[in-house]
Amino acid sequence: MEQPGTWVLLCYRVPxxxxxxxxxxxxxxxxxxxxxxxxxLVALPADAYTREQLGWVAEQVVEAGGTATVWLGRPADARxxxxxxxxxxxxRRAEYLAVIAEAEDAxxxxxxxxxxAVRRLRGELRRINRRDYFxxxxxxxxxxxxxxxxxxxxxxxxxxxxxxxxxxxx
Amino acid sequence: MKWATRAGxxxxxxxxxxxxxxxIDQEAEFVxxxxxxxxxxxxxxxxxxxxxxxxxxxxxxxxxxxxxxxLTDPVLWKLxxxxxxxxxxxxxxxxxxxxxxxxxxxxxxxxxxxxEVLELTAPLFDGLYxxxxxxxxxxxxx
Numbered sequence: 001m002e003q004p005g006t007w008v009l010l011c012y013r014v015p016x017x018x019x020x021x022x023x024x025x026x027x028x029x030x031x032x033x034x035x036x037x038x039x040x041l042v043a044l045p046a047d048a049y050t051r052e053q054l055g056w057v058a059e060q061v062v063e064a065g066g067t068a069t070v071w072l073g074r075p076a077d078a079r080x081x082x083x084x085x086x087x088x089x090x091x092r093r094a095e096y097l098a099v100i101a102e103a104e105d106a107x108x109x110x111x112x113x114x115x116x117a118v119r120r121l122r123g124e125l126r127r128i129n130r131r132d133y134f135x136x137x138x139x140x141x142x143x144x145x146x147x148x149x150x151x152x153x154x155x156x157x158x159x160x161x162x163x164x165x166x167x168x169x170x
Numbered sequence: 171m172k173w174a175t176r177a178g179x180x181x182x183x184x185x186x187x188x189x190x191x192x193x194i195d196q197e198a199e200f201v202x203x204x205x206x207x208x209x210x211x212x213x214x215x216x217x218x219x220x221x222x223x224x225x226x227x228x229x230x231x232x233x234x235x236x237x238x239x240x241l242t243d244p245v246l247w248k249l250x251x252x253x254x255x256x257x258x259x260x261x262x263x264x265x266x267x268x269x270x271x272x273x274x275x276x277x278x279x280x281x282x283x284x285x286e287v288l289e290l291t292a293p294l295f296d297g298l299y300x301x302x303x304x305x306x307x308x309x310x311x312x
Contacts, residue, residue, distance in 0.1 A: 048178060055219050059220070126269075
């Protein structure tokens, strides 16, 4: 049977007030795509990057007057790990679906608006990819949806720039 | 002087080592440790949890060193934006080249050891500095 992998856990408590540092910590954890196990305990699959990142968050918590400890641990059985991974994949799936919906929505717009949507969605995809540790099938679908939109935007360049209007008038 | 940081250097530590050698201590000697307890007693540690020269608040270590050593050169602060984004990627700054820097450093760390990464990246940071120095002089938007 497959052995569960190592996870890095952050056990933390930030004072309720002032709220700014507490919210900064929360945003940073959200950006990292952590699994929230219970209030004040989050987890990520362990690697050099995630260990370092949670270490910095711990530092930030301590600087905000809170307490934080970073742990390495393994789920006691494979089923718990699968459930954790599935919950994380599900959270990312919802984000990819939003990208796919936006890409399909933007496909009907004119060249300039499409170009803008492509740039924004590429950024969004990159942010999601960074916190995606167990890619769901929607990851590839979202990538293709944005690539498809980008091809369309390139084929049909911005129609409303001054130079384009000039070109047509010539 | 001796300076210590975590082994497996990435963008922030490489950039800090360059900054230290160019602007703080020309004779800097770097040691790489895998545990904070291994930091030699005569070394200044950087980019490690619990030390002065490290991440503080929203700052990465490069920014912390600039502040602690009162380095106000705007070109260095421009480089700090690239390092910050390549290291933390929180979109605090608009630094599109940060992503490329991150990839270059990750790739280098796969084929070279820490000492070699510092040797190889020194001219890279020299070049980035020169590029941004000229850009700033000419008022060229980046």
